[in-house]
Amino acid sequence: MKNNNCVLGALHCNYRDDFATVIAAEHSGGTVFLDNAATTQKPKIVVEEICNFYRGINSGEQRGVQTTQNKLILSYERSRKNIAAFINADDSRExxxxxxxxxSINFVANSFITPVMKGxxxxxxxxEHHSNILPLANGLCKI
Structure with missing residues (x-):
C-alpha cells in the first residue's frame, strides 16, 4: 500500500507530511497536540479512502446483493486481509x-466476565486507565 511518502510498514518514512494538522501547525509556527483520547488524527491516505468510500460504496455491509454492497464487502475483506498480514495474524477472521x-475495550472486557462468573x-x-476498569467493574456488578 503506497502513499506519497512511504510504503505501509516501512521503518523509515516521513509520516509528518501525511497529517494535515502537523503541516498546518508547522507553517503557522503553532503546536501540534496528538491527543488520541477521543479523536485520532488521520493521515492523508485514510482521509482519501474515507472520501472514496462515501463517494462510491457507501452502503450497509451484508445488507443486500446490489453491486454497491458487493464492492463494500470485498473492500472490508481486503482490509481484513491487509491488516492480518500487517500484524502477522494467523487468519483474517481474527x-x-x-x-x-x-x-473495543467494552467488547474485550465483557468477554472476560463469563469466566469470572465461574470463579x-x-x-x-x-x-490501568479508568476507561479500562469501568467496563470490568460494570460487568462484575451485573453478576
Missing part, C-alpha cells in the same frame, strides 16, 4: 472492526 476504542479472576494494575 480482525474485528468496531466504532472505536471504547467499544475466575481478573487482575489489573493500579496504573
Amino acid at each position: 480482525i474485528v472492526f468496531s466504532n472505536g476504542v471504547t467499544e 475466575g479472576e481478573i487482575i489489573i494494575t493500579e496504573m
Whole structure:
C-alpha cells in the first residue's frame, strides 16, 4: 500500500507530511497536540479512502446483493486481509472492526466476565486507565 511518502510498514518514512494538522501547525509556527483520547488524527491516505468510500460504496455491509454492497464487502475483506498480514495474524477472521476504542475495550472486557462468573479472576494494575476498569467493574456488578 503506497502513499506519497512511504510504503505501509516501512521503518523509515516521513509520516509528518501525511497529517494535515502537523503541516498546518508547522507553517503557522503553532503546536501540534496528538491527543488520541477521543479523536485520532488521520493521515492523508485514510482521509482519501474515507472520501472514496462515501463517494462510491457507501452502503450497509451484508445488507443486500446490489453491486454497491458487493464492492463494500470485498473492500472490508481486503482490509481484513491487509491488516492480518500487517500484524502477522494467523487468519483474517481474527480482525474485528468496531466504532472505536471504547467499544473495543467494552467488547474485550465483557468477554472476560463469563469466566469470572465461574470463579475466575481478573487482575489489573493500579496504573490501568479508568476507561479500562469501568467496563470490568460494570460487568462484575451485573453478576
